[in-house]
Amino acid sequence: MTRIKILLIEDEKNISKVVSYNLEREGYQVLTARDGEEGLEKARKEAPDLLLLDLMLPKVDGLEVCRRLKADPKTASLPIIMLTAKTQEADRVVGLEMGADDYVPKPFSPRELIARVKAVLRRSKRAELPALWRCGNLQVDWERRIVKSKQKTLELTPKEFTLLRVLVEANGRVLSREALLERVWGYEQAAEIQSRTVDLHVSQLRKKLVSEGKRVITVTGAGYRFQMPDEE
Secondary structure (H helix, E strand, O other): OOOOEEEEEOOOHHHHHHHHHHHHHOOOEEEEEOOHHHHHHHHHHHOOOEEEEEOOOOOOOHHHHHHHHHHOOOOOOOOEEEEEEHHHHHHHHHHHHHOOOEEEEEOOOHHHHHHHHHHHHHHHOOOOOOOEEEEOOEEEEOOOOEEEEOOEEEOOOHHHHHHHHHHHHOOOOOEOHHHHHHHHHOOOOOOHHHHHHHHHHHHHHHHHOHHHHHHEEEEOOOEEEEOOHHHO
């Protein structure tokens, strides 16, 4: 069985050792990096399942690491937990707006960190969608590509249907415009006009989903997410 792979980018040696030890005790495979530059390289090369990211790093700071990973379609969906000092409240807000999933203020207990790791990993899994999926007033037959609201069939274009599915499969997580361009349109580079295409399709999808359109949420500076039933 393949172990879940976690990348820890932390320049403080003692913290890195303690965190690595406790994560490995839980059965995770742990990779480490001591600065932002090395961390970026490993994140792209090793394809970890989750990133633990200290914000105060040599060479490339944690916020810049987060920004670069979220801007790259190949790493945009990587779950990120920030490790921050109490004095870094403003940086935490910026990091969350960039798409980080959670933060743990230092000092923290290994038990608290592991609980956060497990929670983020649960949320980061793609939703396993039943053939007939219901959410509020929505009913979607994924195989027949039929979407209904209050038993009335909604006329979605093929791209709007794919956009809906990609958002729902993200299971409540934020997807950047770049990630949506790659998954829905197949673009690897996000030109301005292509980003506007995402915004236009999201706007049209919201309108067509009528009362459930409010579930397609804009996360300023980060992208879009779909509010799942278990969030209510």
